[in-house]
Amino acid sequence: ASTRMKLINLLENNRAEYISGQELSNQLDISRTAVWKHMKQLELDGYQIEAAPRKGYRIISNPDKVSQNTLQWGLETKWMGKHLHHYDQVNSTQDIGHELAKEGAPHGTVIVADEQLKGKGRKARSWHSKKGEGIWMSIILRPDLAPVQAPQITLLAATVLAQVLAVEGDVEPQIKWPNDLLIDHKKVSGILTEMQAEQDHIQYIVIGIGMNVNQDGSKFPDDIRYKASSLKESTGHAWDITKLIQKILKKFEHTYEVFLKEGFKPIKLTWEHYGYRIDETVTISTMKKKWKATLVGIEADGALQIRNEDGSHEKLYSAEIEWGEGGYH
Numbered sequence: 001a002s003t004r005m006k007l008i009n010l011l012e013n014n015r016a017e018y019i020s021g022q023e024l025s026n027q028l029d030i031s032r033t034a035v036w037k038h039m040k041q042l043e044l045d046g047y048q049i050e051a052a053p054r055k056g057y058r059i060i061s062n063p064d065k066v067s068q069n070t071l072q073w074g075l076e077t078k079w080m081g082k083h084l085h086h087y088d089q090v091n092s093t094q095d096i097g098h099e100l101a102k103e104g105a106p107h108g109t110v111i112v113a114d115e116q117l118k119g120k121g122r123k124a125r126s127w128h129s130k131k132g133e134g135i136w137m138s139i140i141l142r143p144d145l146a147p148v149q150a151p152q153i154t155l156l157a158a159t160v161l162a163q164v165l166a167v168e169g170d171v172e173p174q175i176k177w178p179n180d181l182l183i184d185h186k187k188v189s190g191i192l193t194e195m196q197a198e199q200d201h202i203q204y205i206v207i208g209i210g211m212n213v214n215q216d217g218s219k220f221p222d223d224i225r226y227k228a229s230s231l232k233e234s235t236g237h238a239w240d241i242t243k244l245i246q247k248i249l250k251k252f253e254h255t256y257e258v259f260l261k262e263g264f265k266p267i268k269l270t271w272e273h274y275g276y277r278i279d280e281t282v283t284i285s286t287m288k289k290k291w292k293a294t295l296v297g298i299e300a301d302g303a304l305q306i307r308n309e310d311g312s313h314e315k316l317y318s319a320e321i322e323w324g325e326g327g328y329h
């Protein structure tokens with residue numbers, strides 16, 4: 001760990017008492033002037049530190065703002081987020097992900113922004129990403145997979161978010177095929193997967209995660225208010241964005257490792273557990289026809305499996321589904 005992280009750890013573990021500059025200097029093996037300089041840096045990151053003459057230093061409060069340091073302190077991962085870039089404001093963390101990946105950023109690099117001016121959804125749609133109200137994050141992955149397997153990573157990401165929401169938020173999230181996270185039929189989170197690939201090999205994937213955390217429902221723009229929600233809306237209180245990001249990264253790393261070891265099967269089962277309207281009958285339409293069918297589950301290639309009224313099974317790669325409830329589409 002960096003000196004910075006060790007310092008924060010020492011201060012955190014001694015919150016009740018002061019630690020002298022001399023003691024810190026001994027433990028960290030740096031000069032007292034260097035200790036003092038680190039303290040100034042921590043203050044810039046939003047830590048409130050009390051420096052009492054002859055007693056030493058003590059953390060009074062942790063920053064509520066998100067920064068590289070606050071994200072990495074207490075991050076319990078082995079490789080994910082070890083390279084982490086935080087920005088106050090960007091157009092889109094996806095664009096930065098692509099730039100960094102092209103420059104050779106390693107597997108597990110994470111990009112987080114407080115605000116996006118041009119947050120992207122799928123198919124050139126936009127993603128509303130206001131300052132400090134949600135998680136706007138991209139992760140660079142370099143999986144040893146064929147391009148046709150890329151959808152598995154999106155489905156994997158959806159299971160990660162569903163599980164973090166269920167465990168941390170004590171809410172009942174559902175995954176709407178292919179990649180929306182709903183709570184009470186409203187969209188709380190979305191995933192955007194972009195990749196650079198050769199014919200038979202993925203060079204890198206940039207997986208974008210947007211999650212509404214602390215918005216009040218009334219603050220969403222008119223056109224999405226009826227179908228968007230936030231974690232705060234569904235739990236009644238605000239959430240610590242830094243901690244949530246850390247939970248997501250830890251769960252993501254773990255799930256990714258399970259995926260490497262055991263393949264797609266466990267992901268499929270978790271996905272189907274949280275799947276929206278699985279085992280229910282919905283109306284589906286394509287260019288040619290419109291019919292009723294029951295949603296059965298997902299396939300390893302990302303397709304939705306349905307059962308028609310005559311009992312036949314079918315795989316859908318793209319189709320309009322009338323999801324019902326709130327007119328969601």
Ligand code: BTX
Binds near residue numbers: 229
């Ligand atoms: P999507 O195409 O499934 O969803 C986009 C649609 O969702 C929009 O057209 C709008 O109707 C609605 N919408 C827009 N903003 C929100 C919001 N904040 N909450 C709920 N609904 C909304 C989903 O695309 C993928 C979104 C990925 C976003 C992340 S954020 C970090 C990364 N950077 C980036 O530019 N995109 C990704």
